[in-house]
Amino acid sequence: MATVQPQSILEQFRWRYATKKFDxxxxxxxxxxxxxxxxAVLAPSSYGLQPWKFLVIDNPVTRAKLREVSWNQPQITDASHLVVFCRRANLDTAYVDRYIAHTAKTRGVSHEALAGFRDMMLGSIGTPANLPGGAMDTYTRSQTYIALGFALAAASMLGVDACPMEGFNPAAYDEVLGLAPLGLRATVVGTFGYRAGDDAVDPTRAAKVRFAHTDVVEHV
Ligand SMILES: Cc1cc2nc3c(=O)[nH]c(=O)nc-3n(C[C@H](O)[C@H](O)[C@H](O)COP(=O)(O)O)c2cc1C
Incomplete structure (x- = not known):
């Protein structure tokens, strides 16, 4: 399998920046x-349960409403694409069974063969205090950021600009998008598109600020 050169990855990651002004x-x-x-779909998750949904907001009226509850940040309406990365508010037996059924079909194995795996997952989610992070909401929320990270990384490889965004009112997003009845909660936003020629913070005008590698990475 062909692999990407390390230098190419780093070049693309240095090229990317949190775009403030989209064309x-x-x-x-x-x-x-x-x-x-x-x-984003291919991002890893705990047990592979994929406790998320990615809403791509195509409707300009909805995007305008979301901008109002995002500190009026222009990326929300001006980027080519807007994704609201949602976490599942809860993982229950029905959800685990749906996943087991899908796994059985995809891998051509019996439900019986997956019984131990199913029990393990039900044991975990049945005691949310023991989940990593100590609560269901923390568990599903933190994983949703991995999906955002995958989308951001992919975008940068493809020469697509992006801005990850937490500067919004999550409860208002839930309301505008009608998420509660769907068992979803807005977690983090990704805006994707192409930088405007005069974005004041692109890396040609504002150098990327990172602590030294040796400050951040330590071999012990
Ligand atoms: C979780 C998260 C939330 C962020 N929220 C916003 C935001 O609401 N608006 C914005 O313009 N930038 C936002 N950013 C972008 C950061 O400010 C930016 O990534 C950081 O300053 C580093 O700069 P760089 O990404 O250009 O290298 C966010 C970044 C992350 C990871």
Whole structure:
């Protein structure tokens, strides 16, 4: 399998930055966009349970409403694509059984063969205080950020700009998008598109600020 050169990855990661001003005239091509969505779908999760849903907000009216509850940040309406990364509010037996059924079908194995795996997952989610993070909400929330990270990384590899965003009112997002009845909660936002030529903070105008590698990474 062909692999990407380390230098290419780092170049793309140095090229990316949290885009403040998108070029409103540029749209991400559908096949490119699809691969960014797919990168998020392929993100790892605890037991593979995928405790999330990614809402791509195509409707401009909805995007305008979301901008109002996002400190009026322009990326919400101006980026080519807006994704609200939602976590599942709860994981229950029905959800685990859906996952088991899907696994059995995908791998061509019997439900019986997966019984131990099912019991293990039900044991974990049945005692949320013992989950990593000590609560169901922390457990599903933290994993949702991994999906965002995959989408951001994929975008940068593809020369697509992005801005991860937490500067919004999550309860208002839940309300605007009608998430509670779906068992979902807005967690973090990703905006994707192409930088405007005059974005004041692109890396040609504002150097990337990172602590030294030796400050951040330690071999022990
Ligand atoms: C979880 C998270 C939330 C963020 N929220 C916002 C936001 O609401 N608005 C914004 O303009 N940038 C936001 N950022 C972007 C950061 O400010 C930016 O990533 C950081 O300053 C480092 O700069 P760089 O990504 O350009 O290297 C967020 C980043 C992360 C990871």
């Amino acid at each position: 409103t005239s540029k749209k991400i091509a559908p096949d490119l966009w699809r691969s960014i969505e797919e990168a």
